[in-house]
Amino acid sequence: MARPRQALLTRQRIVDAAAELVDEEGLEALSVRRLATELGVQGPSLYNHFATKADIVDAVADSVIEQVDVSAFGAFPWPEALRRWALSYHAVLVAHPNVVPVLAQGPGRRPFALAMADTVYGALIDAGFSPARATHIGALMRYLVTGSALGSFALGFHIDPSLYERYPHLHRAHRLAAHHVAVDEGAFALGLDLLINGLEVGTHR
Template sequence: MARPRQALLTRERIVEAAAGLIDAEGIDACSMRRLATELGVQGPSLYNHFATKAEIVDAVAEAVVAQVDISGFQDTDWREGLRLWAKSYHAVLSAHPNIVPVLATGPGRRPAGLAMAEAVFGALVDAGWSRARATHIGALMRYLITGSALGSFALGFEDDPGLYGRYPHLHRAHELAAHRDAVDEGAFELGLDLLIDSLSDRYDQGVRR
């Protein structure tokens, strides 16, 4: 009998498998050997598509950023564009937290990352912000978004009431983990509101440099 045909190995299959490993176990788990096993192929066959693990991780980062919605900059005021983009970016990174350290270093040569930077920067400059200030705003937004996805503030506290007995203002800190979404998402939303409101005030006052 003829052997069943093996599914064609493509860059897309490799990236999809690598993304699954990274999401589940972190970047360190995504070795070339482990990835080949997951795909049911011999290790050397991966090198026909990617020269190194770093290239694969970079491709995963590109695929994640490609999920971010930047269309809000097309038909809305820059304030609403920033808000819609930030929420989308935050949601995407929150779904893929293990790739955030790679994305936090910047877009590099990744087309989706550069397209996102172009959309944000372009919208701000077109709205009248100076190029220098638009750069600052873009960086500040990225600090908020990637920082909020790097780790959970709520999970930084132990579920142990006795641990906080000597700290009178932290006597309910052990409850934070049980309310992770409300704490972490609430903090992001507050930060985003304050940031955009502050920028809006400066913009309306004509302080755009």
């Protein structure tokens, strides 16, 4: 029997193609028609695997969360585990910035996102935090990580030095864009340090 001329259409092929499209062109570029064209199939065939475009977007978002390393929980004391998880979470989101607006809305019904939330929450409970405080910490970590990945603080400043002549404390702001990686990563590292150090102090009161 002759082999099929193209690989069989699977959920994973669809998710991989959709993720590549979103990474390269943004969420607005993703449509069932465009995705079908990229895969070399007819649009309706995608509905054999996903009921709606929103389901495809959810699957792409969850494939990003799947890349976050949660293995530190249970292997290290909670402050170090929280730090390692946050750094991995941040790195993954920075690598896939176009998906961040979806992830910022919360886990929804996405299996890997829910599993990550369950792991983090469970580790915080095991560390002795109350359910309410563990919830607050989980929310705070998500605000820090997703907020830092939503956009660059440094790139928000224009490179024209004349723009800041009226603002005596911003006379070097035009240089921020050229150093945006160092500025943005430094800000995230500072925020993470302050957050975890503050939580450690709070647990000893």
